[in-house]
Amino acid sequence: MTMAKRDTYTPDSLLAVAVEVFNERGYDGTSMEHLSQAAGISKSSIYHHVRGKEELLERAVGRALEGLFAILDEPGAVRGRAIERLEFVTRRTTQVLMAELPYVTLLLRVRGNTRTERLALARRREFDQRMAGLLTAAVAEGDLRADMDVKLATRLLFGMINSLVEWYRPGAGARADEEVAAAVVRLAFDGLRT
Amino acid sequence: MTMAKRDTYTPDSLLAVAVEVFNERGYDGTSMEHLSQAAGISKSSIYHHVRGKEELLERAVGRALEGLFAILDEPGAVRGRAIERLEFVTRRTTQVLMAELPYVTLLLRVRGNTRTERLALARRREFDQRMAGLLTAAVAEGDLRADMDVKLATRLLFGMINSLVEWYRPGAGARADEEVAAAVVRLAFDGLRT
DNA sequence: GTGTCCCGACCGAACATTCGGTTAATCTAG
DNA sequence: CTAGATTAACCGAATGTTCGGTCGGGACAC
Structure with a gap:
């Protein structure tokens, strides 16, 4: 029915x-x-x-966090070399961010004024730490440059991905979205230079 | 006296x-x-x-914009190959952001609710466009990868730099600040990969 | 005729801002 | 050197406004 x-x-x-x-x-x-x-x-x-x-805020950030944490359980995030898992999570995070844009945008802007906001911040920090673990593993496997602090690199990588909420607007099609995700991965791992 | x-x-x-x-x-x-x-x-x-x-907000974002635009008039930003100018502006923007952290932070969080805020947003867009011009020139001179949309690359580069306001906290010394600026330039131009 | 969905009228609290003053330091005339 | 005038810096109390939220009731579908 x-x-x-x-x-x-x-x-x-x-x-x-x-x-x-x-x-x-x-x-x-x-x-x-x-x-x-x-x-x-x-x-x-x-x-x-x-x-x-506040319930509206709670529901919104909850939905965003749900989408982000689900990535970490996908097969591509748990199997293979660390650098491959890292690339996978980078691409998927970008994709989820585009798909759930308004919710993730709100999540990334909470300041911690209420209990709801502080809870969201804590969950975000947890996600960041999981990501930093991947970076560390990739360095250990020799696939990532060792001349840069891992925490610093994680923050810059995340900063780049999260900055999507400041300018990305949906509607240009799945092809365009794929291009954005690819550009993020390429810039993060191979840089701008020729 | x-x-x-x-x-x-x-x-x-x-x-x-x-x-x-x-x-x-x-x-x-x-x-x-x-x-x-x-x-x-x-x-x-x-x-x-x-x-x-509102005057407090006005003064704060004014100070931040002043610092950022001043970079574009420095010798390193107007002379030399485009990629060198781009690297210079990238590094200097990172440094100014660290030096004027609270003011730039506020600037980057303005939403456009009042006339003051909309003015600040317009000035930010202007800065972004000047930056995009540098990227375009560097691509034309063959020093930057041509397989990525310039506007997209500009936004990602800026997103990475601006993300500093989310986690950078001063006080670790000039040596540490220099390391952060260097990491930004290295990650942006050469990527994470070995 | 009961439950869902909605409304206009309303409420106490919190808001940015104003007002009528007090205090303490600095300046000025003799 | 000092009495009196002037001023910057500050305050408590009050202003009108806007806030998030409540209340009692109306329309209408089943």
Whole structure:
């Protein structure tokens, strides 16, 4: 029994609207009035679907973290030489970031003002550490330059990937997205120089 | 006749305090009460030194932009092969970012909610375009890989540099700072691989 | 006629900013 | 050297506004 199309909101469809506005104005810069206008329903109606503003943030960052951590369980991330796993995770992280752009964008901008935000920051740090482990392994296997601090390299690599949220906009097609992911991997591992 | 040291605030010394708080809590997440507590003076006293919250933001992003644009006028940025100028600007941008960290951090987090913020965003875009011009020239001179979209490469390069504001913390000494700048240049131009 | 979805009216709290002053240091005239 | 004027720096209390959230009720589908 498939449900007929509804023009009412579900918590998730409302979330999609809210996250767009959060990313445009910043979470703290967004009022419930802003959200209600963007969603086309009244402020009070929002509270019919979600408990409040913070629940929207919680759902959004949760979804982003879910997508990112799932990468680490994919076969390409657990088998093979460290450098191959690292390249895989780099490419997949870029792809997930593009696919879940609004949610990841919000995740990368939380500042730690509330418990929800601090929890998100902790999970992000955990992901970073898993990544740093891959770098270390790849250096040990002799496939990565040893003349650079691993933590520093991890941060720069991540910084490059995460910067996608500042400029990437979807809609140019799967081909274009593939090109972006490939460029990230190429730049990270082989550099800009001829 | 040098002025004796005063323990009172000037607009600039107050700015330094304010920017720290802005970066910790986010601009929109910071109340004047937060600022007054951090500065150790009352809320109303802040208005003796600056016109309001937005003037503090204005001064901060102005200072950051000043530092960044100054790089483009330095000799190393106007003379020599394009790739050398590009490497110079990459290194210098990293250094300025570290030296003016709190101000640049604030600049990079501006969302465009007010006229002040939109002005800052426009100036940032201008800087990016100057940078993209250097990339294009370096490709034309055959020193940069041609198999990557220039705009894409510019954004990734910048994303890597700008990500410093997320993790770099000063105080490890000039030697350590030099190492960071060198790592950025090496990673950007030669990649991670052995 | 009950549950889902929505609304306008409303609330207390927090917000940026203003106002009417006080304090303490500096300057100025005799 | 000092009394009086001036000023920068500051404060507590209050202003109007906006905030996130609540409430009681209406429409309408099943």
